[in-house]
Amino acid sequence: MNPWLQKSFLIVSVTLLLAACQTKVPPTTRVTASVCPPTEIVAPTKPQPPTYVASRWDQLPDWGSQELAPSWAAFQQSCRGLKNKPNWKAVCDRVWQVETTDNATLRGFFEANFTPYQIINPDGSEQGLITGYYEPRLTGSRTQTERYRFPLYAAPDDLLEIDLTEVYPQLKGMRLRGRLSGKKVVPYFNRADIDAGKPPLKGRELFWVDNAVDLFFLQIQGSGRIAQPDGTLTKVGYADQNGHPYISIGKKLIEMGELKAEQASMQGIKQWGERNPDKLSALLEQNPSYVFFRELPDSLSAPLGALGVPLTNEYSIAIDPRSVPLGSPVFLATTRPNSETPLNRLMLAQDTGGAIKGGVRADFFWGYGDQAGAQAGKMKQKGRMWIFYPNGSVPSVANGSASSMGVN
Structure with missing residues (x-):
């Protein structure tokens, strides 16, 4: 044609x-x-955008006592993806001139170069949902067998x-x-x-894995590792998606009366699948979204986020890029999974996700393996968020409005 x-x-x-x-x-x-x-x-x-309220540094919980070295390392990764963006070039150039990384120096850098803006939801609320994700390990093979029968597809x-x-x-x-x-x-x-x-x-099969629910959650996480019979461990990551909207099967199970809200974690859904194998396929099909994968090099230190840089365990978050500038530092004030223990930390917005929609909304990256998965699976906390944006600019996403309320 x-x-x-x-x-x-x-x-x-x-x-x-x-x-x-x-x-x-x-x-x-x-x-x-x-x-x-x-x-x-x-x-x-068109979704209603959030507003961004300029804040004082002392309004950020525990800002003065933060251990900033891990956040700084993650911020350096962000600058690799932001260095050519006009609003970020100058501040990212200055990052590489910092010679010492003690807390006082790093805190001084952020306070001298950024203004924190609190994200306020369209309905005026300050809090939103904070969930977790991780890099799982699946068992699979490049050859289909009676055991390995669930395909992981390339785009x-x-x-x-x-x-x-x-x-x-x-x-x-x-x-x-x-x-x-x-x-x-x-x-x-x-x-x-x-x-x-x-x-x-x-x-288009890259691998065949042995568990349909694990494969389903691999698609939600976006990256993982496939352990093969010969001992080889291959990294896979997000390649593309079929364009259909993400629908939570946890919410579906609650609506069906199969699980209570507090049971609809990743672990709870997996246990439900083990008890109801005859109903599993119909449940999974309630989510029409489907993710395709690609193999990643062994040399890659961590999964690549949407920014194109490796994620940092417990310091990277996935956000809605219509509400939070991808790559920006974000101060997160939330609690640890299933607890009221404060988790106040400077994070980096380095990833996105089909289920991550809205202003005050984030997915906390816990890292690789079962322990990280246990934390991610039970994380469903309330939280507040502040964007750090370079001085002289205001957050420019989704046409959200910025104000100077709270600075005085």
Whole structure:
């Protein structure tokens, strides 16, 4: 097809597709004329942005007693991804001029170069949900066997990444994916399609693993390691996603009366799956989102976040980039999992996630292995967040408004 005609065709087709998909992703893989009115394009509902209130340093809990060296190392990683961004270049250039890393020096650097802005939700509340994630270890093989029968897929060749933001700026921040079906652009296959008896991704298997629930949670975590029968341990990381919205199966189990709210942790869901193997597939299909993976080099020290730099155990968070500038320092005031013990720490916003939506919302990266998984699985805390933004600038995400309230 002529490239210009193909581009024009994609724009028209995807525009019609989006009109059908703004509030609910269609359960089919077809788009019909009866669903999409030919004379009207429905714009997606734009989420209300948070506000950012400039604060004093003494308003940050335990700021004066922070152990800042680990946060500083994570901030240096952020600067590798931010060094060419206009608002960040000057301050990141100064990072490499700091010769001593004692707490007083580092605290002085942050206070001299940044202003802390507290994030306030659109409804005026200061608190939001803080969850946890980690890098799991799965058991698998490159060969399908009776034991290893659940496939971990690479990104498919027919997955289209659709960008219409130049025409429709309101689509910025939306993950739009699709595929060609004849002369139409249609939604990509959902989880039920992919897990069906004749999987449309056959031939794209990277590994086969031995546990469907572990595979499901690997997709939620976004990275992990596959332990193979010969002792090889291979790192895998996020490659792409099918474009369907993330739906929490924990919430589904609560709605179904299968679990109480306090039981709907990762561990609780896994235990439910062990007790109800006949219901498991139907439950997993309630989440149409599907993540594809790629192999990562052994030399990589940690999983790569959305910023493109390695994550730091217990000092990196995933955020909603529409509300928090990716790469920025974020002071988090929350509590440790299943407790009221304060966890007040300078974190770095180095990752994103399909379930991480909103202003005061973060996913705390605990690291690799079972111990990290135990912490991540039970973390469902309330918390407050402050963005550190370079002096002379204000947070410029999602058109949120900044004010000087609280500085005096």
